[in-house]
Amino acid sequence: MNGLPDRIRAALFDLDGVLTPTAAVHAAAWKEMFDAFLRTREGPGFRPFDQNEYNEYVDGRARADGTRSFLASRGITLPEGAVGDPADVDTVEGLSERKDEIFRRMVERGGIQPYPGSVRYLRAVRAAGLRTAVVSASRHCAQIVRAAGLDDLLDARIDGIVAARERLTGKPAPDTYRAAAGLLNVIPTQAAVFEDAIAGVSAGRAGRFGYVVGVDRIGDQGEHSHAADLKGHGADAVVRDLADLLDES
Template identity: 60%
Template sequence: MHPVPGGDKRPMTKLKLPDVVRACLFDLDGVLTRTAVVHAAAWKETFDAFLRRRDGDGFRPFDSAHDYDEYVDGLPRADGVRSFLASRGIELPEGAEDDPPEKDTVHGLGNRKNALVLEKIREQGVAVYPGSVRFVEAVRAAGLRTAVVSSSANCRDVLIAAGIEHLFEVRIDGVVAAERELPGKPHPDTFLEAARELRVGAGEAAVFEDALAGMEAGRAGGFGHVVGVDRVGQAEGLRKHGADIVVGDLAELLEGDAA
């Protein structure tokens, strides 16, 4: 347990975390912000348009639940394209990173998806999970270090739009990963980099993820605590892929919290 220090008369908020934890490493989409549904919708629009061009009106659509969770959630954009296409036995040229969105290459499809995500965020804004914000604030009040770890190249823009950028000391996102040549989830490298920047060992850090790939990264990195956040009814899958504990919302890790 980690009591919040302070001399006021309010009841102390305790964190339901192992005492060994000195830092908390948070995924963005689906853990802190409600953008996972935006990403799923953008992937569906991108892949369905491609499959319709390829296979005609009888194409098998992208499943926003199963296909998203199994093949693209938590992965760097190009890896998500490759992973889903491989599940359908489809190969495309890699193309170049600056391929236009209408080009049928791995990077072209990825850029189309990204353009759709940005469009949807501009139109709809970014909503946070209030329980997650309360938890991160309590983590900081308890003196623990914080980082956000995301495969998204738009991570900083999303944090700013959501009004929560100030809650994190370190940001390791798709831009930073590319600059430092860090492989994305399910590899643990981005989480390990965040722990390194916070000057804590992996065994002293907790990982908070909603994606199966994120669970695998937490397990592979030897982190002290791996928390699965189940927003879509995949608790068993999160456990199988490496979660030490699964919660429906991070507020469940605040003792005495009232939603």
């Protein structure tokens, strides 16, 4: 009993915010990077990067796509730069690298523990015979999976490194999820997507996957409801923790 339709044969999980709490670390790293950039560019009266902007423009996207999307929302255009641009250069790639440096520092300082409910759910779906994969835009995916002790619970991985090598378009396009389904030898209608990001839920719906589960670890912020956003972008169900699917079965 896993809360999924009987037709589902594989489970495809986003990493940050679904399996591990690194979404909060990513959000903090993006904020530190963007706020420093905006403060230098606009002075002390700059408008800080906020959680709603992270949810809408950055979360779930490949790092350069997130940088570009947020800058565009503020009417800022920077040169693209080249992959590997140093972090002290104000290009899309340079800012993206700056964020990665901050993220690596935060992870080294704080370590990584998976969500207990996600570990419980991974074990349950594997016991039920489903194959599993992690699908993440992060270039640190393999490192995080190992650090969180999830290697033995995942059959395949599509991450930022694989996506760049295979030239897969990132979320909200469905390409990375389709690639993961292919590695598990299932068609999209036989696979469930688990996502906490609007871009990821949109990818699951665009790819016509058999079931899309939104994971809302943010909750309501004033009048803003992340659960409603996930539903509005195509989630079939929204839960606060993956173990809720077991409890509801």
